[in-house]
Amino acid sequence: MGKNLKSRERLRPVDLARGHGLSTQAVRNYEEAGILPAADRTPHGYRTYTSLHARALRAFLALVPGHGHRTATSIMRAVNQGAVDEALRLIDESHVQLLEDRRTLQAVERALRDLEPTPVTGAGPEGMFIGPLAAKLGIRPATLRKWELAGLVRPRRDTRTGYRVYDEADVRDARLVHQLRRGGYLLVHIAPLIAQVRAAGGLEPLEAALSDWRGRLSARGRAMLTGAAELEAYLGEHAPTGGARAFGS
Structure with a gap:
């Protein structure tokens, strides 16, 4: 020394x-x-x-x-x-990682703001089929099938016809995936958010998680x-x- x-x-x-x-x-x-x-x-x-x-x-x-x-x-x-x-x-x-985390949070918050509550339209009493949902989102049915393979949407199958049926929660998830994809996020990055939405029981309970996330980023800064x-x-x-x-x- x-x-x-x-x-x-x-x-x-x-x-x-x-x-x-x-x-x-x-x-x-x-x-x-x-x-x-x-x-x-x-x-x-x-x-x-x-x-x-x-x-x-x-x-x-x-x-x-x-x-x-x-x-x-x-x-x-x-x-x-x-x-x-x-x-x-x-x-x-x-600092770069913190900035990226802030941008991710902002993108999620924007996506959630754009998901104003809307009823499931164009569906029978048991839900919406893949064609009407794809048309509602402005995407192809094949895109919804790809999201399903990635675990981002989980429609059930009609017992009589075998068709996919999307209930209100499925439509919510599909709309959220659509917003995030438009924001440039990859499916692998969207999956954890969808899991949080499901675990929270919907979008409203997720607001508390986002607030906590925001607080943790501020504390880190x-x-x-x-x-x-x-x-x-x-x-x-x-x-x-x-x-x-x-x-x-």
Whole structure:
């Protein structure tokens, strides 16, 4: 370790652990994973940490809520190896993913807004056949059959004729799939949403799930800001100026 680290106040693993509600083993694990810089050792082999390690630990724990444990680990490891540009690239990727998640949520919300409640028209008392439903949506019957194969609509079969019969929930699902397909979403991405609609029992209960989703994205965005502030403090005080030079060398 550099002379600047040795001159700092020495901390024991338990000192770091207590300050963050962690076990001493967790602190050791973080050091071994490269999340913390390597610790000095006493003549008897005991680890000694400094305020640098405390700041690194604060930065890591602040990064986790916004970026996840794996990415936060990779960010800190890159910083401690002097690869600051790589750490910044990882942060950029997390922001891109958050933006994509926001766009997905917005697309789903737009699709749901366009699905104003309408009765099942053009059907007998037991439901709607494939031809009238396809005409209602402006698609071919073959498209509905493709959606059925993908599990996105689940019509029953008429016991006498064997024809597909779409009840009100089937029509709702077909309309939602149609809206999302028009928005450019692939069937494989639509399937989880349809499953949520069915599990929620319809579109109205799904509003609560969308509100929760929106809240989680906002919380993630704010957590990224907090993590960035802690990482900047760590970088500003201790990171090397040369991107290729090892941290603490």
